[in-house]
Structure formats: structure tokens, C-alpha cells
Amino acid sequence: MKDTTGYLDMELLRFSTAGSVDDGKSTLIGRLLYDSKSIFEDQLQAVKDASKRLGGEEVNLALLTDGLRAEREQGITIDVAYRYFATPKRKFIIADTPGHIEYTRNMVTGASTADVAIILIDARNGIIEQSKRHSYIASLLQIPNVVVAVNKMDLVDFDETVFNAIVTEYKTIAETLKLKNVIYIPISARDGDNVVDRSSKTPWYNGETLLHLLETLPVRVDENNLPARFPVQFVIRPHSDKFHDYRGYAGRISGGSFKVGDEVTVLPSNTQSKIIAIDEGLKSVTEAYTPQSVTIRLADNVDVSRGDMIVKTDIHKPTVSANVSLLVCWLNHRPLNVGGKYIIRHTTDETRAVIKDVHFKVNINTLENILDDKTVNMNDIAHITLKTMKPLKFDSYQENRTTGSLVIIDEATHETVGAGMIVHDLEDQSFSI
Amino acid sequence: MQEKLTHLKELESESIFILREVAAQFEKPALLFSGGKDSIVMAYLAYKAFYPAPIPFPFVHIDTGHNFDETLTYRDELVKKLGAELIVGSVQESIDSGRAVEEKGFNASRNKLQTITLLDTLEKYKFDAALGGARRDEEKARAKERFFSHRDEFGQWDPKNQRPELWNIFNGKKHLGEHFRVFPISNWTEMDVWQYILQENIPLPSLYYTHEREVFNRDCQWYAALDAIPRRPTEEVVVKKVRCRTIGDITCTGLSLSTANSLEDIIDEIASSRITERGGRTDDKRSESAMEDRKKEGYF
Numbered sequence: 218m219k220d221t222t223g224y225l226d227m228e229l230l231r232f233s234t235a236g237s238v239d240d241g242k243s244t245l246i247g248r249l250l251y252d253s254k255s256i257f258e259d260q261l262q263a264v265k266d267a268s269k270r271l272g273g274e275e276v277n278l279a280l281l282t283d284g285l286r287a288e289r290e291q292g293i294t295i296d297v298a299y300r301y302f303a304t305p306k307r308k309f310i311i312a313d314t315p316g317h318i319e320y321t322r323n324m325v326t327g328a329s330t331a332d333v334a335i336i337l338i339d340a341r342n343g344i345i346e347q348s349k350r351h352s353y354i355a356s357l358l359q360i361p362n363v364v365v366a367v368n369k370m371d372l373v374d375f376d377e378t379v380f381n382a383i384v385t386e387y388k389t390i391a392e393t394l395k396l397k398n399v400i401y402i403p404i405s406a407r408d409g410d411n412v413v414d415r416s417s418k419t420p421w422y423n424g425e426t427l428l429h430l431l432e433t434l435p436v437r438v439d440e441n442n443l444p445a446r447f448p449v450q451f452v453i454r455p456h457s458d459k460f461h462d463y464r465g466y467a468g469r470i471s472g473g474s475f476k477v478g479d480e481v482t483v484l485p486s487n488t489q490s491k492i493i494a495i496d497e498g499l500k501s502v503t504e505a506y507t508p509q510s511v512t513i514r515l516a517d518n519v520d521v522s523r524g525d526m527i528v529k530t531d532i533h534k535p536t537v538s539a540n541v542s543l544l545v546c547w548l549n550h551r552p553l554n555v556g557g558k559y560i561i562r563h564t565t566d567e568t569r570a571v572i573k574d575v576h577f578k579v580n581i582n583t584l585e586n587i588l589d590d591k592t593v594n595m596n597d598i599a600h601i602t603l604k605t606m607k608p609l610k611f612d613s614y615q616e617n618r619t620t621g622s623l624v625i626i627d628e629a630t631h632e633t634v635g636a637g638m639i640v641h642d643l644e645d646q647s648f649s650i
Numbered sequence: 651m652q653e654k655l656t657h658l659k660e661l662e663s664e665s666i667f668i669l670r671e672v673a674a675q676f677e678k679p680a681l682l683f684s685g686g687k688d689s690i691v692m693a694y695l696a697y698k699a700f701y702p703a704p705i706p707f708p709f710v711h712i713d714t715g716h717n718f719d720e721t722l723t724y725r726d727e728l729v730k731k732l733g734a735e736l737i738v739g740s741v742q743e744s745i746d747s748g749r750a751v752e753e754k755g756f757n758a759s760r761n762k763l764q765t766i767t768l769l770d771t772l773e774k775y776k777f778d779a780a781l782g783g784a785r786r787d788e789e790k791a792r793a794k795e796r797f798f799s800h801r802d803e804f805g806q807w808d809p810k811n812q813r814p815e816l817w818n819i820f821n822g823k824k825h826l827g828e829h830f831r832v833f834p835i836s837n838w839t840e841m842d843v844w845q846y847i848l849q850e851n852i853p854l855p856s857l858y859y860t861h862e863r864e865v866f867n868r869d870c871q872w873y874a875a876l877d878a879i880p881r882r883p884t885e886e887v888v889v890k891k892v893r894c895r896t897i898g899d900i901t902c903t904g905l906s907l908s909t910a911n912s913l914e915d916i917i918d919e920i921a922s923s924r925i926t927e928r929g930g931r932t933d934d935k936r937s938e939s940a941m942e943d944r945k946k947e948g949y950f
């Protein structure tokens with residue numbers, strides 16, 4: 218009998234995959250699912266049948282994740298698909314996005330929650346324009362770890378010099394983009410070399426296999442050292458005899474941690490109070506951490522509502538301002554309207570805003586700033602400023618991915634049209650190569 | 651220093667966040683309760699999310715009339731225990747009133763008719779968000795489903811017009827007459843659900859554990875030998891030790907041969923299982939793109 222309880226304390230890791238068409242992304246995902254035994258027989262049989270139908274002898278692992286390919290051929294939605302697998306150490310969520318130029322918005326979506334970005338590079342082609350674009354997105358979305366998987370090593374005879382040349386070239390990109398933690402792995406997704414098991418064909422490679430790396434990379438270690446942030450989501454008032462005076466502020470901790478007894482400030486009103494209890498489901502705890510969903514009770518009967526933010530009093534406070542400067546990835550067919558009004562959602566807060574200015578667009582292939590063309594179309598990334606009707610309470614995206622991000626919603630169609638990453642000063646984010 | 655957040659804690663925290671977003675963003679949400687283990691987990695998550703206040707939305711059960719008796723008993727007890735309100739939408743009524751037409755033949759199922767009753771029920775009570783227990787790992791077509799899934803005024807899902815969902819920001823804005831389906835446990839797998847049931851000690855209908863039952867085999871799948879499923883003369887009734895891996899309407903709930911009689915046994919069984927849970931659901935087998943078709947029509 219297996220040790221069932223062992224499975225109860227796995228960690229969760231979210232990663233995104235990026236690569237150009239035919240770099241082997243589907244094959245790699247299929248390989249990870251297959252080798253970790255996350256594929257069921259009925260699924261495998263379907264893939265075997267399909268492989269045969271398409272004239273292949275071997276099982277084509279790429280077909281396992283082929284929801285997207287079918288769509289591509291039919292010319293319909295190309296989108297982010299989520300896939301799941303687990304090993305005894307971790308549960309993984311893969312955000313799988315197609316790598317076409319038109320789909321920057323999908324990559325941004327997939328990258329927004331990722332702890333790790335896997336960037337695939339075809340060993341034969343080396344670093345191409347698309348690899349740079351994927352790296353820029355990993356940097357823009359502040360993905361803490363980037364794995365550069367040099368694939369199809371079998372087609373270059375597992376040649377160390379080919380791998381090293383790619384590593385050397387990529388290092389300059391990583392530096393320019395200020396990528397945080399970059400790891401390089403030579404793999405063959407088709408044959409499995411260095412994916413799950415160490416390859417005998419790369420004796421010159423001393424690093425980890427891809428799966429081992431994914432199982433052991435520290436996840437979100439810094440989150441609890443961030444200044445404590447608690448966007449209020451919902452006010453819980455039972456109005457029952459038993460809980461007559463109960464008034465709790467429900468939400469998800471978005472940075473740092475809170476303890477019973479902490480002195481806190483409620484923003485934007487600047488009211489001070491103290492935490493008297495932290496409830497998590499049916500029980501009370503003394504301390505809670507990012508990203509737990511809890512309910513906080515305060516000593517004083519202060520006026521707190523959805524959209525407010527509770528922060529610790531003695532720490533670095535978020536900026537409270539109606540003028541927001543951000544990098545935006547535009548998601549909609551209708552271009553950004555300068556001077557136009559939009560709805561902004563930021564944490565649990567919502568307000569209206571007017572777009573003040575477009576400062577520059579980023580050419581994500583050359584990473585140069587474009588100053589003369591300020592039309593922001595779908596898939597464009599631009600630096601803009603906006604003014605909100607009521608002040609937001611925010612950090613820069615660099616400091617905190619939750620309190621530093623927002624989405625822009627069209628007032629008429631209610632579609633989500635823009636994804637914004639708040640910047641404090643432009644220097645942080647203007648890259649050039 | 652704190653202990654590492656486990657995957658179950660993190661999934662729970664995410665789901666509770668979404669349940670609270672729904673309560674905050676919508677005027678009249680409802681939780682679709684099918685009696686299956688996923689919706690049982692959802693019910694418990696909702697209880698936790700708003701405790702000590704009552705769950706701020708009712709449970710809606712779309713009753714095909716073809717239930718295992720136990721499902722209904724369990725449902726009624728659960729609703730009482732959690733202090734929730736229950737609304738039942740009846741497929742039989744939809745048939746009687748001519749809104750739905752019963753399928754004929756041996757493979758007849760009311761599963762498809764549920765969509766009509768569901769949409770009628772949502773409209774009748776003016777629900778603007780329906781919480782469902784679907785998971786992205788269940789089926790290819792669900793892999794790209796959003797947490798907040800927008801439906802037009804006909805209740806239809808338009809795969810080409812889904813709103814991008816970034817970070818943990820959920821956009822539930824809608825026009826009059828439109829509504830949302832929301833899937834708080836999207837990121838859970840079948841294994842996560844079972845592990846959570848074990849961790850939280852959630853009582854389940856005994857159908858999930860091994861029991862002796864009169865069954866018959868059709869297309870390599872075992873079904874309960876009950877009146878709701880007409881049998882062909884060649885389909886012989888035998889007694890087997892079986893359990894349900896997922897429970898829905900009787901006509902599409904496949905039973906697996908199993909001797910698992912505890913949650914630990916079930917988890918072991920799933921860990922070594924080589925067939926997906928939906929592999930046992932007839933409704934998905936009807937055609938390759940079965941699920942996608944039903945989704946477009948407004949199925950859960």
C-alpha cells in the first residue's frame with residue numbers, strides 16, 4: 218500500500234512554457250506528463266490512435282496536448298490552456314501558450330501567475346527573435362525563475378559547444394532584461410534526455426534534469442518578506458445571536474504576513490487599529506501568510522469596506538495616488554483610446570480612470586522603445602499614465618506582483634482590454650539591447 | 651518561520667478567494683449542486699469562506715429524476731448541516747411542460763435535457779452567476795476554461811470570446827440578461843479533490859465506497875441495474891462489488907469494480923488507476939467533441 222498521507226503535503230508550482238512553433242513545446246509537455254505517469258490509458262489510447270491515423274509509428278507525445286493545435290488548424294481561438302501533473306514532491310500547473318507573434322497577450326496571461334518560465338530553444342537554430350520576445354515577457358511579468366531548455370540536442374549530436382554558445386549568447390540577454398534566476402538545460406524532449414532522467418549522452422552537463430529542477434526550485438520564498446498587504450474583499454457580518462458582534466474582513470494576504478496583535482492601518486482612510494483575531498475557515502490562527510485566504514478582525518469598530526487595504530502600521534506603506542504610471546499589454550482588437558475612460562480593477566478595488574498619455578511603445582523584437590507611433594494595438598506593450606477617479610493603494614509591480622498589477626476594462630463592452638504593471642520610475646523598465 | 655503552504659492549502663485559499671469574489675461581484679449567485687464529490691467539496695469550501703455568516707447564496711440542484719436515492723438523502727442532510735438554502739429544478743417538469751423532450755432508446759439519458767432545466771431555473775430566479783464544480787483536468791475542452799466564464803443572454807459559451815484572465819483579478823462585469831459560470835476548483839485535479847476530502851474528513855455518500863450491487867455491462871462499462879436505464883435483453887444482470895468514481899444522473903454514472911472501502915483505499919486506487927474518471931461517463935463518449943458541444947449550449 219502506498220503512503221497516502223505523503224501526498225498531502227506537496228507544494229504547488231506554476232510554470233509557463235514558451236517556444237516558437239516546432240521547437241518541441243507540445244512534445245516536452247507530453248513527455249513530462251507521460252514520464253510522471255499523469256497520462257491515463259484512455260488518453261494514451263486516443264493518442265496512439267491519432268498517431269497511427271497521422272501515419273506515425275511511434276506515439277507522438279505532442280498529440281497529448283493538442284487541443285491547441287487542432288484549433289490552430291481550424292483557425293479558431295488560440296488561447297492559454299492549463300495542464301496538470303504531479304510527482305510525489307510537487308503538484309504542477311502548466312500554463313501552455315502558443316508562441317506566435319500575434320499572441321503576446323496569451324503569453325502575458327500565462328506568465329502572470331507563473332513561478333517559472335520554461336523557454337524552449339531549438340539547438341539547431343539557436344536564439345532567435347522569438348526567444349528574445351519570450352524572455353522579455355518573462356522579465357516584464359517578473360517571473361522569478363527562467364529555465365532555458367535547449368531542445369533537440371539529439372539533432373546536434375549532443376555537442377557541448379553548441380549548447381555553450383547558446384548559453385553565452387543568452388547570458389547577455391538575461392543581463393539586459395534583469396532576469397532573476399536563469400538555468401540552462403540541454404534536452405531532447407522527444408527521447409527524454411535530461412527531462413526526467415539524466416542523459417548518458419551529455420556527460421559534460423553537471424546540472425539537474427528538468428523535472429528534478431522543477432521539483433526542487435524554491436517557490437515564492439520572498440513573498441513573506443514583503444511588506445504586509447491585505448486587500449479587503451468582503452465584510453463578514455453574521456447578524457446571528459451567537460455571533461452578534463462579529464465583524465470580520467475577509468481577503469487574501471497579498472504580501473508578507475499578519476499576526477494577532479499587529480498594529481495596522483486601513484487605507485485609504487488612514488484609520489489605525491489592531492488585529493484581535495485571524496480566522497481561517499472554522500478555526501482561529503495566530504499568524505497568517507501570503508497567499509492565504511483569511512478573515513481579520515480589528516479591535517476598533519472602524520469603517521472598512523471592499524477595496525480598502527489593511528497594512529501593518531510600522532512598515533513601508535503602499536503609494537496612495539490617483540496618478541498611476543504603468544506598462545500595459547493591450548489585449549483587445551480595439552486600440553487603446555488616449556483620453557478615453559475605462560474601468561480599472563486593482564486587487565479587490567474598482568474605479569474609473571482616464572488614459573492620460575502614451576509615452577512609448579516597446580518593440581518586443583528589438584526591445585527598443587518606439588516614440589513616434591503611439592497607437593496601442595492588440596499585443597502591443599506600452600508605457601502609459603492614467604488618472605483614476607479615486608486613489609489606488611499600490612506598490613510597483615517589481616515590488617509586489619499582486620498589489621502592483623491591474624486590469625483595464627472597457628466601459629461599453631465590459632471586456633478585459635488591458636493588463637497593467639505599475640512602475641515607479643521609467644528607468645526600471647526601459648530596456649535596450 | 652511558517653510551515654510551507656501545501657498544495658491543498660493553496661488550492662483551498664484560491665477557491666475561497668473566488669467564492670468570495672462571486673459573493674462580492676454578483677447580485678444573485680447560486681451554487682450548482684449535483685451531489686457529486688466535486689460539488690460536495692464546493693459546498694464545504696463555501697461554508698468555510700463565509701463562516702460564521704451563512705453561505706450567502708442558495709444551492710441549486712438540477713434533478714433529472716434519475717437519482718440514486720442516497721444522493722437525495724445526502725443532499726438534504728448536507729443542506730441542513732451547512733444551513734444553506736436549496737432550490738430544485740426538475741427535468742421531469744421541463745418534460746411535462748413540453749420544454750424538453752425525452753430521449754428514446756437504450757442509450758436515452760436526461761443528461762442533455764438538464765441544460766434546458768438549468769437555463770430555465772437560472773432565468774426564473776434571475777441568477778446572475780452559477781458556481782460549478784468543473785475542473786480543468788477533466789477534459790481537453792475544459793483546459794482553457796476561465797474561472798469566470800461569460801455566457802451571453804442565451805446562456806451560451808462562446809469559446810472565441812472569452813475574457814483574458816490575469817493574475818488573480820476576475821472581471822464579472824456583464825450586461826443585463828447575461829450571466830457567468832464560475833468554477834472555483836478549476837485548478838484541482840481528481841486526486842486533489844480526494845486528498846482534500848481525506849484531509850478535511852468530509853463525509854461522502856456511501857456510493858463512493860465499495861458495495862454490492864446489481865449491475866450490468868454495456869460497452870465495457872458497468873451500470874446500475876435500475877429502472878432508469880432500460881436494458882437490452884442480452885444485457886445480463888449480475889452482482890458485483892462496485893463503487894462510483896463520480897456521481898451524476900444514474901444513466902451516465904459508470905461504476906468501477908472496486909473493493910475500496912476507505913478514503914485511503916480510494917486514493918491508492920486512483921494513484922494507480924489507468925483510466926480517467928470521465929472515461930466512465932457515457933455522455934463524453936458520444937463524440938470526440940462531445941463536451942465542447944454541450945458547453946456551447948450552456949451545459950455546466
Ligand SMILES: Nc1nc2c(ncn2[C@@H]2O[C@H](COP(=O)(O)OP(=O)(O)O)[C@@H](O)[C@H]2O)c(=O)[nH]1
Binds near residue numbers: 369370372
Ligand atoms: N529530433 C527531435 N525532434 C523533436 C524533439 N522535440 C520535438 N521534436 C519534433 O519536432 C516537431 C515539433 O514538435 P512539437 O512538440 O509539435 O512542437 P511545438 O510546435 O513547439 O509544440 C515534432 O515533429 C517533434 O517530434 C527533440 O528533442 N528531438
